[in-house]
Amino acid sequence: MNAIDSYLTPDGRTIGAPVMEMKNITLRFGGVVAIKDISFDIREGEIRAIIGPNGAGKSSMLNVMNGFYHPQEGEVHFRGEKRGPMRPHQIAHQGIARTFQNIALFKGMSTLDNIMTGRLTHMKTGMLSQIKWWGAAQREETANRELVEKIIDFLEIQTIRKTPVGRLPYGLQKRVELGRALAAEPKLLLLDEPMAGMNVEEKEDMSRFILDVNDEFGTTIALIEHDMGVVMDIADRVVVMDYGKKIGDGTPEEVRTNQDVIDAYLGVAHD
Amino acid sequence: MSANFYFGVEVFLNGLMAGVMYSLVALGFVLIFKASGIFNYAQGVMALFAALTLVGFQNGQIPFAHLINAIFGTDLHHFGWHMPAFLAILCALGVMILFAFLVERYILKHLVNQEPIILFMATIGLAYFMEGFGDLMWGSDIKKLDVGIPQGGNIWLEENTAFLGGEDFYGFYLDNLDIWATVLAAILVTSLVLFSQYTKTGRALRAVADDHQAALSVGISLRSIWVIVWSIAGFVALVAGIMWGSKSGVQFSLSLIALKALPVLMLGGFTSIPGAIIGGLIIGVGEKMFEFLIGAPFLGGATENWFAYMLALLFLVFRPQGLFGEKIIERV
Numbered sequence: 129m130n131a132i133d134s135y136l137t138p139d140g141r142t143i144g145a146p147v148m149e150m151k152n153i154t155l156r157f158g159g160v161v162a163i164k165d166i167s168f169d170i171r172e173g174e175i176r177a178i179i180g181p182n183g184a185g186k187s188s189m190l191n192v193m194n195g196f197y198h199p200q201e202g203e204v205h206f207r208g209e210k211r212g213p214m215r216p217h218q219i220a221h222q223g224i225a226r227t228f229q230n231i232a233l234f235k236g237m238s239t240l241d242n243i244m245t246g247r248l249t250h251m252k253t254g255m256l257s258q259i260k261w262w263g264a265a266q267r268e269e270t271a272n273r274e275l276v277e278k279i280i281d282f283l284e285i286q287t288i289r290k291t292p293v294g295r296l297p298y299g300l301q302k303r304v305e306l307g308r309a310l311a312a313e314p315k316l317l318l319l320d321e322p323m324a325g326m327n328v329e330e331k332e333d334m335s336r337f338i339l340d341v342n343d344e345f346g347t348t349i350a351l352i353e354h355d356m357g358v359v360m361d362i363a364d365r366v367v368v369m370d371y372g373k374k375i376g377d378g379t380p381e382e383v384r385t386n387q388d389v390i391d392a393y394l395g396v397a398h399d
Numbered sequence: 400m401s402a403n404f405y406f407g408v409e410v411f412l413n414g415l416m417a418g419v420m421y422s423l424v425a426l427g428f429v430l431i432f433k434a435s436g437i438f439n440y441a442q443g444v445m446a447l448f449a450a451l452t453l454v455g456f457q458n459g460q461i462p463f464a465h466l467i468n469a470i471f472g473t474d475l476h477h478f479g480w481h482m483p484a485f486l487a488i489l490c491a492l493g494v495m496i497l498f499a500f501l502v503e504r505y506i507l508k509h510l511v512n513q514e515p516i517i518l519f520m521a522t523i524g525l526a527y528f529m530e531g532f533g534d535l536m537w538g539s540d541i542k543k544l545d546v547g548i549p550q551g552g553n554i555w556l557e558e559n560t561a562f563l564g565g566e567d568f569y570g571f572y573l574d575n576l577d578i579w580a581t582v583l584a585a586i587l588v589t590s591l592v593l594f595s596q597y598t599k600t601g602r603a604l605r606a607v608a609d610d611h612q613a614a615l616s617v618g619i620s621l622r623s624i625w626v627i628v629w630s631i632a633g634f635v636a637l638v639a640g641i642m643w644g645s646k647s648g649v650q651f652s653l654s655l656i657a658l659k660a661l662p663v664l665m666l667g668g669f670t671s672i673p674g675a676i677i678g679g680l681i682i683g684v685g686e687k688m689f690e691f692l693i694g695a696p697f698l699g700g701a702t703e704n705w706f707a708y709m710l711a712l713l714f715l716v717f718r719p720q721g722l723f724g725e726k727i728i729e730r731v
């Protein structure tokens with residue numbers, strides 16, 4: 129499948145060329161090998177899932193993608209170019225946004241302000257011309273504000289616009305965090321366990337938002353999920369990790385029937 | 400109303416004015432603490448250094464003159480010009496911004512993710528370095544600082560309030576310098592709050608204060624935020640240095656104003672901007688009123704020296720997170 133330039137999903141969307149390619153990534157922490165020689169790609173317009181048991185190295189993989197971790201070996205290619213050593217905030221400016229496994233919001237700030245920070249990569253006016261009510265800075269702020277309001281409507285969180293996010297229940301915090309990442313209009317959106325710790329209803333809502341984002345804005349999404357069931361429903365292709373190694377890669381149907389994957393999920397003893 | 404009541408009001412006003420200055424100094428601490436988790440021990444020395452630099456520019460002193468003379472046997476002291484106060488303040492500000500760059504480049508950058516105690520130790524080192532460096536650069540003699548702020552009692556206020564209290568009351572006596580300092584500090588404090596609430600950089604600053612990882616993920620460069628924050632702290636130090644230096648000369652004891660900020664921080668919480676403001680006012684008014692009502696009549700006076708610390712101690716016992724600080728809950 130990797131050799132071709134595009135493919136068609138069962139529901140009729142066209143998936144394009146690779147946006148990001150991970151090539152032979154190895155990441156070590158002292159003696160611990162978190163990621164062992166893993167390669168895979170993420171293609172334009174697809175929902176790519178990374179699944180695997182706890183400690184498999186999924187979050188580490190996401191951290192490599194957005195530059196928090198620097199792999200000892202391997203290459204990351206983004207939009208056709210090999211990425212040099214870059215810092216996380218520079219990678220954000222390239223168009224990669226993310227959410228975190230343990231929600232990382234700006235707790236003292238309102239929902240609106242949190243999502244506005246997502247627009248920082250699109251703001252250009254300089255330090256000295258940015259007082260809100262000064263010409264260019266104000267126009268910029270207004271334009272960005274409009275987009276942020278759209279995101280707030282889209283995520284159905286109008287009622288908590290002014291609430292400090294630290295006071296929101298867990299499920300809503302996850303949603304605000306998604307909103308902040310969306311505000312960046314990312315070329316690649318990384319979600320680390322967006323449904324962890326949610327009840328069934330919240331999970332359904334979140335699945336719907338993720339599908340809608342992908343569908344309406346054509347956003348390329350890589351998401352980590354612990355729960356196999358959810359992933360099978362929304363992902364186009366799935367990478368399966370276990371103990372830092374890739375043990376499966378393909379459509380949900382392909383990985384579901386893969387014996388190594390079944391073993392890992394049933395907890396068969398490793399030799 | 401009896402004259403005594405108006406004396407009380409006068410004491411209250413003096414307390415408020417002292418309080419605004421405490422708030423200003425405390426704000427310097429809070430900004431840095433919020434953005435980088437560093438308790439900046441050097442904040443007081445920064446005020447001293449800023450004031451020294453200002454006087455140096457004003458008087459056209461040649462930096463490192465003593466050192467140069469000692470090495471080359473020359474006898475240099477002054478450039479021979481006198482810089483206008485406004486220009487000298489701008490130059491001193493420039494030096495403080497340069498200083499912020501150097502701190503980020505040579506200290507903070509190398510200490511990312513270190514324990515708070517290590518960062519604290521680094522600022523102690525920085526404080527002693529700056530103190531010595533300031534001496535070496537500008538000489539260690541006591542200097543007079545005059546940027547044209549009027550000093551002495553405000554006659555106008557005194558004459559126009561004399562009618563209030565009858566025979567024994569001669570009107571409010573407030574020092575011009577204190578009034579100026581209060582107005583300037585109040586303007587500065589207000590602009591800092593507006594800056595942090597309503598500008599893009601202010602929003603980034605608050606973001607960094609809340610969560611470093613998340614800030615990076617939305618494209619904020621921690622290092623540039625640190626430069627900005629230390630520049631602002633340098634600016635605050637310069638203003639505090641000007642006010643205190645005008646009052647009692649530029650000398651080592653100026654760096655001790657930082658000690659006054661400590662109880663303010665305990666009261667207001669280390670992470671709260673409103674806390675620093677209110678905390679400063681409470682301590683300013685509290686210590687003056689306590690001295691006036693209880694200290695002088697019953698305790699033999701001089702209670703201003705310890706009142707702030709007493710109050711801080713009480714807060715530490717009953718409300719350790721301060722007035723507005725976030726509640727400290729250990730996650731287990």
Ligand SMILES: Nc1ncnc2c1ncn2[C@@H]1O[C@H](COP(=O)(O)OP(=O)(O)O)[C@@H](O)[C@H]1O
Nearest residue numbers: 157160162180181182183184185186187188189
């Ligand atoms: N910053 C780190 N320092 C040391 N070890 C780490 C770090 N991050 C992850 N690890 C280790 O890497 C392995 C994979 O962790 P992680 O990527 O969080 O797994 P997952 O997200 O699949 O549960 C674990 O053994 C974990 O302890």
Ligand SMILES: [Mg+2]
Nearest residue numbers: 186187188229
């Ligand atoms: Mg994880």
